[in-house]
Amino acid sequence: MQQQARGGGRGHGGFGGGPPGMRSVEKARDFKGTVRKLLKTLSPFRLQIITVLIFAFGSAAFAIIGPKILSRATNKLAEGIQLIWTGTGAIDFDYILRVLLWLVALYAFSAILSYVQGWIMSGVTAKVTYNLRRDISQKINRMPLRFFDGTNHGEVLSRITNDVDTVSQTLSQSLSQIITSATSIIGALVMMLSISWLMTLVTLVILPISMGLLSFVMKRSQKYFRRQQESLGNVNGHVEEMYGGHTVLKAFNSEQASVEKFEKYNDELRGSAWKSQFLSGLMMPVMGFVGNLGYVAVCIMGGWMAANGRLNIGDIQAFIQYVRNFTMPISQIANVTNVLQQTAAAAERVYQFLEEAEEVPEREKPVRVTPLTDVNGKQVGNELALLSPDGKISQVCGDIEFKHVRFGYLPDRTIIHDFNATVRTGQKIAIVGPTGAGKTTLVKLLMRFYDVDEGAIIIDGFDIREFTRNDLRSLFGMVLQDTWLYNGTIMENIRYGRLGATDEEVYAAARAAHAEHFIRALPESYSLVMNEEASNVSQGQKQLLTIARAILADPKILILDEATSSVDTKTEMDIQRAMDNLMQGRTSFIIAHRLSTIREADLILVMNDGDIVEQGTHDQLMARGGFYAGLYSAQFEDVG
Numbered sequence: 001m002q003q004q005a006r007g008g009g010r011g012h013g014g015f016g017g018g019p020p021g022m023r024s025v026e027k028a029r030d031f032k033g034t035v036r037k038l039l040k041t042l043s044p045f046r047l048q049i050i051t052v053l054i055f056a057f058g059s060a061a062f063a064i065i066g067p068k069i070l071s072r073a074t075n076k077l078a079e080g081i082q083l084i085w086t087g088t089g090a091i092d093f094d095y096i097l098r099v100l101l102w103l104v105a106l107y108a109f110s111a112i113l114s115y116v117q118g119w120i121m122s123g124v125t126a127k128v129t130y131n132l133r134r135d136i137s138q139k140i141n142r143m144p145l146r147f148f149d150g151t152n153h154g155e156v157l158s159r160i161t162n163d164v165d166t167v168s169q170t171l172s173q174s175l176s177q178i179i180t181s182a183t184s185i186i187g188a189l190v191m192m193l194s195i196s197w198l199m200t201l202v203t204l205v206i207l208p209i210s211m212g213l214l215s216f217v218m219k220r221s222q223k224y225f226r227r228q229q230e231s232l233g234n235v236n237g238h239v240e241e242m243y244g245g246h247t248v249l250k251a252f253n254s255e256q257a258s259v260e261k262f263e264k265y266n267d268e269l270r271g272s273a274w275k276s277q278f279l280s281g282l283m284m285p286v287m288g289f290v291g292n293l294g295y296v297a298v299c300i301m302g303g304w305m306a307a308n309g310r311l312n313i314g315d316i317q318a319f320i321q322y323v324r325n326f327t328m329p330i331s332q333i334a335n336v337t338n339v340l341q342q343t344a345a346a347a348e349r350v351y352q353f354l355e356e357a358e359e360v361p362e363r364e365k366p367v368r369v370t371p372l373t374d375v376n377g378k379q380v381g382n383e384l385a386l387l388s389p390d391g392k393i394s395q396v397c398g399d400i401e402f403k404h405v406r407f408g409y410l411p412d413r414t415i416i417h418d419f420n421a422t423v424r425t426g427q428k429i430a431i432v433g434p435t436g437a438g439k440t441t442l443v444k445l446l447m448r449f450y451d452v453d454e455g456a457i458i459i460d461g462f463d464i465r466e467f468t469r470n471d472l473r474s475l476f477g478m479v480l481q482d483t484w485l486y487n488g489t490i491m492e493n494i495r496y497g498r499l500g501a502t503d504e505e506v507y508a509a510a511r512a513a514h515a516e517h518f519i520r521a522l523p524e525s526y527s528l529v530m531n532e533e534a535s536n537v538s539q540g541q542k543q544l545l546t547i548a549r550a551i552l553a554d555p556k557i558l559i560l561d562e563a564t565s566s567v568d569t570k571t572e573m574d575i576q577r578a579m580d581n582l583m584q585g586r587t588s589f590i591i592a593h594r595l596s597t598i599r600e601a602d603l604i605l606v607m608n609d610g611d612i613v614e615q616g617t618h619d620q621l622m623a624r625g626g627f628y629a630g631l632y633s634a635q636f637e638d639v640g
Contacts, residue, residue: 071314181329398587477555
């Protein structure tokens with residue numbers, strides 16, 4: 001039941017990607033619809049965003065005015081030099097100083113506006129990112145297990161990390177950049193026209209050339225960026241798989257084969273990467289070359305006009321600055337357009353996940369599980385009570401009944417056809433059968449990881465669909481064949497069974513699970529931090545810790561799925577005795593392949609092809625000489 005999540009999925013994150021603005025762009029299938037959803041997400045921050053846009057416009061506008069004001073100081077300086085040359089006057093430094101002070105104030109105010117809009121947008125971005133990740137996290141908890149059984153874990157992780165990060169970066173950088181660039185283009189064009197329409201026309205003639213070359217380079221480079229991302233995904237996936245299974249890799253002496261496969265993927269990545277980098281690296285030189293042609297044309301035209309007295313030097317200087325203010329934002333907008341396509345694709349993936357079908361909603365008035373209290377309001381031990389919607393209270397006992405249960409993971413593939421069974425409080429129920437018979441599926445239905453297609457599962461007189469899932473699962477304790485421990489101390493991992501447990505209760509649970517002897521022998525005892533793979537303890541020791549966790553939880557119903565499969569025979573006997581004590585007075589379901597471990601069960605349910613084909617005690621089933629007897633005999637023949 002436990003699967004290892006892949007970190008990020010192939011092609012997402014990992015070792016790196018293309019340079020900014022030249023990544024391979026995955027286009028959104030519904031660009032307009034995604035933008036509408038994104039705007040709805042941003043609607044609570046509309047005031048801040050409007051403020052940011054105004055400030056971005058103001059910052060660009062004030063920066064645009066600068067060259068025009070500077071031209072006055074340049075003209076005054078040129079006039080002063082001419083007066084000195086003719087001996088009729090001097091340079092008016094006071095005027096030039098006043099102009100420069102105005103210019104400094106203008107640029108300072110532009111910088112302040114830019115800083116404020118960046119500060120506001122950073123706050124908005126942080127809140128939007130937080131909200132999206134919170135919504136995804138909450139959505140994960142509402143998703144049915146069916147979704148995760150059919151979806152790569154790396155895909156889910158990619159949406160909550162890479163996709164949200166892409167949206168975040170666009171909001172923090174590109175949104176204001178669009179306004180700033182558009183303002184710069186329009187403002188520079190207006191100012192150039194106010195200086196000379198003829199030189200403006202020369203500048204505009206250069207523009208189609210630069211855009212054509214830019215489009216040519218981008219089209220040629222896109223296919224190499226796509227190949228780079230595919231090759232990058234292969235490299236990431238191979239490294240991840242080899243690192244995760246390095247023990248098996250070494251056991252089968254496959255290091256050389258792994259290296260050869262990596263070199264193949266790495267060569268493919270290198271080939272596509274250098275081509276994509278080379279072509280994308282041509283963009284700035286090409287734009288610079290075309291821009292320089294524009295400067296040459298402007299300088300020649302401006303010099304000719306200045307010689308004829310149609311323009312002064314300050315206007316030429318200002319015009320050259322405006323040419324740069326006009327051409328650079330065009331490249332920025334082309335870059336932002338590319339980024340917006342990628343952002344729309346990332347946002348679409350996020351919203352698709354948020355719109356996935358959720359678990360069947362809880363009932364408005366469910367059966368609630370509460371602590372059982374005495375007449376004085378004090379809890380009676382760890383006993384629990386059921387509170388029905390009509391106000392009736394009954395103690396949790398653990399009676400379970402399966403009534404004509406029918407279920408299939410897919411609509412056209414039923415694996416449990418007509419399951420019927422009655423389990424009484426305190427009974428030890430063993431579920432046996434060949435692989436694929438439906439044993440673990442039965443447990444998933446019992447805990448409402450899936451809902452039955454037909455029929456019902458009854459606990460203490462209530463259909464389990466009448467409970468909230470949280471309340472229902474609070475009745476169960478599970479020990480699975482696949483152990484799960486998280487990156488924390490041994491104490492924290494055992495306490496996961498009941499978060500409010502004291503240290504003494506944790507110690508008692510460890511002793512009951514026969515785990516304390518090895519815990520005390522560890523260098524840091526209960527304070528030892530489990531690593532990411534929990535590989536600093538053995539598989540059998542991990543199983544003991546999960547059993548201690550279940551003992552600490554003190555549940556009403558136990559589910560043991562091959563709980564002793566990873567321990568040695570002596571430890572298995574110790575655990576079996578601990579389990580026998582734990583199962584006293586509790587309803588217990590034991591899924592077992594080693595039939596010798598369930599001979600003392602009160603009831604054995606023999607499953608095959610999704611149905612109970614036999615049920616009874618071990619002696620009864622052996623005397624019958626049916627399917628169970630065949631399984632039992634075959635197992636001991638294999639042992640012999």
